[in-house]
Amino acid sequence: MRIVITGGAGFLGTRLARAILARGALTDAGGNARRIREVVLLDIVPARDVGDARVRAAAGDLADPALVEHTLASNTDTVFHLAAVVSGQAEAEFDVGMRVNLDATRVLLERCRRLERPPKFIFASSLAVFGGALSDPVTDDAPLTPQSSYGTQKAIGELLVYDMTRKGFIDGRSLRLPTVTVRPGKPNRAASSFASGIIREPLAAVDAVCPVARETRMWVTSPGSVIANLVTGHEAPASAFGATRSVNVPGLSVSVGEMVAALRRVAGDAVADRVKWHYDPAIDRIVSSWPARFATKLGQALGMLGDADFDSIVRAYIDEEMPRAQQSAGGGAGGARAGA
Amino acid sequence: MRIVITGGAGFLGTRLARAILARGALTDAGGNARRIREVVLLDIVPARDVGDARVRAAAGDLADPALVEHTLASNTDTVFHLAAVVSGQAEAEFDVGMRVNLDATRVLLERCRRLERPPKFIFASSLAVFGGALSDPVTDDAPLTPQSSYGTQKAIGELLVYDMTRKGFIDGRSLRLPTVTVRPGKPNRAASSFASGIIREPLAAVDAVCPVARETRMWVTSPGSVIANLVTGHEAPASAFGATRSVNVPGLSVSVGEMVAALRRVAGDAVADRVKWHYDPAIDRIVSSWPARFATKLGQALGMLGDADFDSIVRAYIDEEMPRAQQSAGGGAGGARAGA
Numbered sequence: 001m002r003i004v005i006t007g008g009a010g011f012l013g014t015r016l017a018r019a020i021l022a023r024g025a026l027t028d029a030g031g032n033a034r035r036i037r038e039v040v041l042l043d044i045v046p047a048r049d050v051g052d053a054r055v056r057a058a059a060g061d062l063a064d065p066a067l068v069e070h071t072l073a074s075n076t077d078t079v080f081h082l083a084a085v086v087s088g089q090a091e092a093e094f095d096v097g098m099r100v101n102l103d104a105t106r107v108l109l110e111r112c113r114r115l116e117r118p119p120k121f122i123f124a125s126s127l128a129v130f131g132g133a134l135s136d137p138v139t140d141d142a143p144l145t146p147q148s149s150y151g152t153q154k155a156i157g158e159l160l161v162y163d164m165t166r167k168g169f170i171d172g173r174s175l176r177l178p179t180v181t182v183r184p185g186k187p188n189r190a191a192s193s194f195a196s197g198i199i200r201e202p203l204a205a206v207d208a209v210c211p212v213a214r215e216t217r218m219w220v221t222s223p224g225s226v227i228a229n230l231v232t233g234h235e236a237p238a239s240a241f242g243a244t245r246s247v248n249v250p251g252l253s254v255s256v257g258e259m260v261a262a263l264r265r266v267a268g269d270a271v272a273d274r275v276k277w278h279y280d281p282a283i284d285r286i287v288s289s290w291p292a293r294f295a296t297k298l299g300q301a302l303g304m305l306g307d308a309d310f311d312s313i314v315r316a317y318i319d320e321e322m323p324r325a326q327q328s329a330g331g332g333a334g335g336a337r338a339g340a
Numbered sequence: 341m342r343i344v345i346t347g348g349a350g351f352l353g354t355r356l357a358r359a360i361l362a363r364g365a366l367t368d369a370g371g372n373a374r375r376i377r378e379v380v381l382l383d384i385v386p387a388r389d390v391g392d393a394r395v396r397a398a399a400g401d402l403a404d405p406a407l408v409e410h411t412l413a414s415n416t417d418t419v420f421h422l423a424a425v426v427s428g429q430a431e432a433e434f435d436v437g438m439r440v441n442l443d444a445t446r447v448l449l450e451r452c453r454r455l456e457r458p459p460k461f462i463f464a465s466s467l468a469v470f471g472g473a474l475s476d477p478v479t480d481d482a483p484l485t486p487q488s489s490y491g492t493q494k495a496i497g498e499l500l501v502y503d504m505t506r507k508g509f510i511d512g513r514s515l516r517l518p519t520v521t522v523r524p525g526k527p528n529r530a531a532s533s534f535a536s537g538i539i540r541e542p543l544a545a546v547d548a549v550c551p552v553a554r555e556t557r558m559w560v561t562s563p564g565s566v567i568a569n570l571v572t573g574h575e576a577p578a579s580a581f582g583a584t585r586s587v588n589v590p591g592l593s594v595s596v597g598e599m600v601a602a603l604r605r606v607a608g609d610a611v612a613d614r615v616k617w618h619y620d621p622a623i624d625r626i627v628s629s630w631p632a633r634f635a636t637k638l639g640q641a642l643g644m645l646g647d648a649d650f651d652s653i654v655r656a657y658i659d660e661e662m663p664r665a666q667q668s669a670g671g672g673a674g675g676a677r678a679g680a
Contacts (some may be wrong), residue, residue, distance in 0.1 A: 037466075070539065082671065094507065133583060141483060141485075142483065143481060143482065143483040144483065144484060144499070145583065145584065146499070146503070147506070149503055149507070150673075152499050152500070152502070152503040156499055157497055159484070159486070159492050159495055159496055159499075160492070160496075162492070163486070163489055163492040166487070167434065169491065218665045239362045243472045243473060244485065
């Protein structure tokens with residue numbers, strides 16, 4: 001198997017590569033289990049070395065057909081398309097969002113049509129394809145009613161993935177990911193960035209601002225669960241999908257207040273009190289347009305799993321990421337663990 | 341008002357121009373009634389002279405940004421975007437469909453953003469945005485589930501029109517047109533082309549092939565009704581729309597057998613017997629994926645009207661188009677009228 005991961009220099013891309021390499025084999029579009037021979041991490045910046053000879057980094061503009069043609073060699077078996085301009089930036093910079101979230105997706109799909117064999121194409125879609133008045137919970141076949149440019153671009157991607165699958169150009173699967181938390185590193189321009197920040201910053205002894213109300217509910221997933229579900233979505237037989245190729249990925253419905261309460265239980269009052277509440281209407285407008293409860297019938301049938309509770313999401317972050325956070329934040333993690 | 345009609349050299353574009361010119365004024369995006377000063381008929385081929393000094397033809401590739409920038413002068417008030425590669429061709433020639441139905445729509449929308457004032461943008465969408473298992477009747481807010489590349493491209497257009505309206509770039513309205521029948525002229529590559537051919541050809545004393553079963557139901561409109569509804573959709577105040585800018589345009593639900601029965605009532609046995617039944621699975625697959633009954637709550641609230649029955653659609657064709665058909669077909673119309 002030759003696999004390309006876009007957004008491969010990012011947190012999820014790197015974790016996905018590690019998970020695939022550890023697994024050793026994946027199922028190709030023909031239904032055959034095959035050994036992983038090469039994983040290409042494609043991103044606008046070069047990916048860091050993950051210490052495995054099967055991995056290669058490629059850097060450049062994803063909307064550039066020449067780069068994509070060169071990087072998606074003709075024997076590519078699978079593309080995981082994770083790269084995106086996040087929601088807040090896509091709303092503020094419309095053209096940048098259209099270029100990366102729509103044009104680059106199109107360039108990738110067009111290249112996939114020209115490969116030796118139709119590849120699997122795993123598209124990281126988003127709960128942001130939904131918005132406005134919706135059924136509760138939101139089903140796999142609920143109308144696509146995005147209320148942001150990011151959600152619009154992801155919805156268009158889903159339509160293209162389905163049509164190109166129907167035409168036999170690719171074996172596509174669009175996975176609507178919940179908000180991923182806790183992400184390590186720095187805040188980004190996702191409207192949902194605070195959902196990681198209000199856990200990560202306090203654990204590093206830094207104050208964090210929460211821009212939405214305590215009652216705001218979100219549909220979230222841990223990085224570990226979402227990586228497992230991306231692989232499950234890849235491995236599922238094409239016959240397991242129904243009338244479309246889009247699937248709600250399992251997550252956890254939790255209010256922001258409950259997230260901070262979980263942080264308090266796991267890491268103590270001193271840590272949780274570092275969350276400051278400063279309402280930001282621009283962020284709240286986007287986040288509150290996203291539904292917070294989903295029916296994940298198809299995802300569960302494919303074998304996808306959600307997280308048990310938010311406490312375990314906080315603990316997973318501490319276990320998996322805090323040693324690194326400690327190095328950069330200078331001991332905040334130790335304090336956090338002591339407070340737990 | 342300065343108005344641009346894409347597909348302006350076509351049958352509907354020309355009729356729309358005549359209707360607008362006869363009306364004399366339209367309401368701009370600011371809500372003000374304004375006199376029609378210029379109507380530009382933009383198409384891949386030059387439009388024929390319609391005999392009105394306010395009309396100008398412009399010809400070229402709609403996906404060419406330079407042409408579109410030049411043709412959509414900065415004081416353009418309204419764009420009626422009717423140009424499209426029809427369903428059968430978009431399915432057979434994927435790249436041609438994507439270029440015209442998606443890329444050209446995008447180029448037009450991008451140009452509209454740069455105008456002096458956000459213009460009205462009336463997008464001719466289609467019932468083909470729906471397909472597969474659907475509610476019956478199909479409501480305005482039913483999920484977009486296209487089962488053809490044409491329907492996919494129209495659904496993407498609706499999403500872009502809505503998002504750009506939400507952003508304040510345009511005042512967009514996506515009108516999901518029923519199948520228009522009876523179209524004069526020659527067959528085209530729309531999967532639904534036969535819905536005009538089985539009326540038009542027999543009336544011109546020519547045999548016509550019907551490629552779908554008598555029981556196949558379709559959602560149809562006369563040219564006169566759809567032109568009136570395009571104008572009504574333009575004139576409706578922005579506040580009349582709900583959570584999206586998409587609206588099911590009223591039509592008539594009729595089986596193909598009923599269409600031929602209406603032809604028999606209006607034009608006689610000799611004419612109706614010229615319809616020959618030769619099943620074509622490629623056409624039937626596309627046509628039968630389209631729903632045939634719609635709830636048109638929003639359209640009716642906006643003041644849109646459907647046709648009373650198919651007999652009146654046949655009679656309207658004879659009244660409006662047969663003099664011209666007679667000239668080219670050499671007397672078939674006379675026979676048809678005699679048979680009625």
